[in-house]
Amino acid sequence: MKYFCLLIILFLLISCDYNSSEDYFKEAVKLEKSGNFKRAILFHNKALKINPKSIASLINRGSDKSELGDYHGAIIDLKSILEFDRDNTLAHYAIGDTYSELKEYTKAIKFYTKALQTKGIIKKPTIDTKKHSILFIIGNDQYSVQDYYIYFERGIAYLETNQYDKAIIDIKNSLLNENGISDCYFLLGKCYLGKKDSIKACNNFIESAKLGDKEAREMIKKHCLKNK
Template identity: 50%
Template sequence: MNKFFVIFVSFTLLSSCDFSSAEEHYNLAVDLEKDKKYKEAIFHLNIAIEKKDRFKQAFLNRGFCKTELGDLVGGIDDYKKLLAFDYDNTFALFNLGNNYSLLADNKKAIYYYSKALQTEGALKSFVGSGGKPSGIAVSLDANYGMLDCEIYFERGIAYLEENQFDKAIFDINKSLEVNNAKKDCYFLLGKAFLGKNDSIDACESFIKSAKLGDKEAREMLRKHCIKKTKSN
């Protein structure tokens, strides 16, 4: 299960009378990010931030680029710089959780996921058209909103890594109840129930995940749920 990070992929309006504006360098960086040219994107984001020291999108995207290049600590530094002047930015808090999770610092990951869930940008999820998770932005800064089910999902994984199985089950169910990442949710629930020595619920969860095509779930079924009989 790969983590996803939130960044800005839209262009900003160019400032008039400045052909080398912060926005222009940001827009160039966005194009480069789409081609996965992260080092080149960082070059332009550096200039954008020099020209506009509170450029939220630029800090967020530079943190993402650094993370994609394996510089997790550098990514964390950029997200924290953004939070220094926009303390409840949902995207930055969520991405911090992801970076700490990748560093196997699950306690800090849980802390930042929890902070993200407390922001207005954590949109309450519901099942929308087509059975997919949806949400309604009510904040004036709606550009920084994301579905809370996505945050619950990642925090659930962090709780699972910390062997806090009941909390993991709660979070993963919050994701599952709005049809977010169903296959992965059932698999993770199976692991959490195994941790609680609840083989019945674990196997039921692995079966549901396997039916949705999860190969790991099939392996877990063979390992934990299919009774082996001794040959005569």
């Protein structure tokens, strides 16, 4: 009987999983870095089984699903964060990006706008003077996002829905922070084309082309040189 009891205790000890949610998350991140998103999801599943409110695993699993083309699955993961953390800037931003991937731009705009209204939004770029670069994250809140990243993406969504004036405001906000400069000029060119303002459109395409944008050069040939 004692021997039988010892076998039961040994089996229980062997079958116990002493890994924490954080341990599984770290393993998942290693797999993500190597591009093995399917296997990474399995580790996030284990992490979330231990801690269903692990924001890090929900965000990363959502990202992994997006990488695999499962955008609806990604949205489910990201929206589940908002059930217990309604003010999570990165979650709102990521949902917006995912809807943009699905070309559901009206929904994307809704979540980009919500992201800009959260407490985690960073309104001024933080400069790392040692590395001479702009930091994406500041302080202890790893889910904060610089506002100009969101303005850039929302600007594209406005452009895709032919809301040119709103798109111009957002893209100019991104441009002021020197975020994606050549892309901003190119997008502004497209906005002004939509508004049938060929002069401003061409001026912006020229600025984009100066920075090496090949597509801007094609737009100049198509829209700016034919009248000369």
